[in-house]
Amino acid sequence: MSPRLLEVRSLTKHYAAPRRMFSRARPLIQAVDDVSFDLDRAETLALVGESGCGKTTTAKSVLRLVEPTRGSVRLEGEELLSLSRSRMRERRRDLQIIFQDPYASLNPRLAAGDIVAEPMRNFPSDVTRTAAQRRERAAWLFAKVGLREEALDRYPHEFSGGQRQRLGIARALALNPKLIVCDEPVSALDVSVQAQVINLLTDLQAEFGIAYLFVAHDLAVVRHISHRVAVMYLGHVVEVADRDTLFTAPLHPYTEILLSAAPVPDPRRHARRILLSGDPPSPANPPSGCRFHTRCPMAQAICREAKPALTARPPVPVAIGDDGAAADHLVACHFR
Numbered sequence: 001m002s003p004r005l006l007e008v009r010s011l012t013k014h015y016a017a018p019r020r021m022f023s024r025a026r027p028l029i030q031a032v033d034d035v036s037f038d039l040d041r042a043e044t045l046a047l048v049g050e051s052g053c054g055k056t057t058t059a060k061s062v063l064r065l066v067e068p069t070r071g072s073v074r075l076e077g078e079e080l081l082s083l084s085r086s087r088m089r090e091r092r093r094d095l096q097i098i099f100q101d102p103y104a105s106l107n108p109r110l111a112a113g114d115i116v117a118e119p120m121r122n123f124p125s126d127v128t129r130t131a132a133q134r135r136e137r138a139a140w141l142f143a144k145v146g147l148r149e150e151a152l153d154r155y156p157h158e159f160s161g162g163q164r165q166r167l168g169i170a171r172a173l174a175l176n177p178k179l180i181v182c183d184e185p186v187s188a189l190d191v192s193v194q195a196q197v198i199n200l201l202t203d204l205q206a207e208f209g210i211a212y213l214f215v216a217h218d219l220a221v222v223r224h225i226s227h228r229v230a231v232m233y234l235g236h237v238v239e240v241a242d243r244d245t246l247f248t249a250p251l252h253p254y255t256e257i258l259l260s261a262a263p264v265p266d267p268r269r270h271a272r273r274i275l276l277s278g279d280p281p282s283p284a285n286p287p288s289g290c291r292f293h294t295r296c297p298m299a300q301a302i303c304r305e306a307k308p309a310l311t312a313r314p315p316v317p318v319a320i321g322d323d324g325a326a327a328d329h330l331v332a333c334h335f336r
Helices: 055-063 085-094 112-122 131-145 149-153 161-173 191-208 219-225 243-248 253-260 301-305
Strands: 006-016 028-039 044-048 070-075 095-098 179-183 211-215 228-233 236-242
Touching: 006 055, 028 055, 028 236, 044 055, 044 219, 055 070, 055 095, 055 179, 055 211, 085 095, 095 161, 112 131, 112 149, 112 161, 131 149, 131 161, 131 191, 161 191, 191 211, 191 219, 211 219, 219 243, 228 243, 228 253, 236 243, 236 253
Parallel strands: 044 211, 044 228, 095 179, 179 211
Antiparallel strands: 006 028, 006 070, 228 236
16 A cells, blocks of 8 residues: 555654743743644645644644654655755655745745746746746646736735735645645635635645645634544644544544534524633643643543543544545543
8 A cells, every 4th residue: 555645653843942040941842742643645634723732833843844853754655854955855846835824925026926936946847947838837827726817917915815825825836736734824814715715725636636734723614624633732632533523523522622612603503612711731831641631621630640642432443534444533532
């Protein structure tokens, strides 16, 4: 069997915090700690969780935009974290990112056509050697994302927010990548524009077979675009399941609480909100054992003493994916 497109194992990223007064030690910010997941071709895996749980740091660590402290990231069986600088640069053809802020991620001094052509200049191929070839491909990409060819000569400030995000998507597609990290790509857009961009991403995935690592906190968006969902809390993955299973039969208490906070678009239904007590612990001083035990309504003594492993519950496959393969429902909880 060919390896999965992306295999992440025990990914960890710690930051050294500023030294405190009268202290020689620098505390570690445990932004991401022992995160593992897989991603297949043409699949969307969503990373969800409250702000500060480590979603974006995980995604950037996969791309080596930040260097992980330890762990393994394998793309098509090749270990990315041990690659030389030159080899990693070659592999960046297959790895692209769509940023959260469509304006801050675009060079205001470049015309839109030049922004999309820039990756082609950095990684030339037989069909993008000349400026004319690059412009022709940029125009083709504009059509794919719903922009007009005459917009090639406009500058980022002349586009609306939704158009700028389409421009960012066109740039990400320029090199025919195999994996695109979508870092909350619609959170800065109006709701109507969000739907258009999400549908565009879905159509592009179906046409080109791209895999998405989709970082988001909007559960309605996640439910629409994802195939599988990984729930994060304080740097840990606490549950992984296919989309339908996670939204209809969540196992981890934190996932249940997260889903209960999502608004229901039906005035006749009254969702039962589960309220959390206390504030999230600091990643500089995380709790022992299960990191959620300080706020969990089910917590017992074992939760403070032992860290639960992310294991299949039940131990047999509970869902069948689009490709006919069995999918496990993984959860890190002593009682589920």
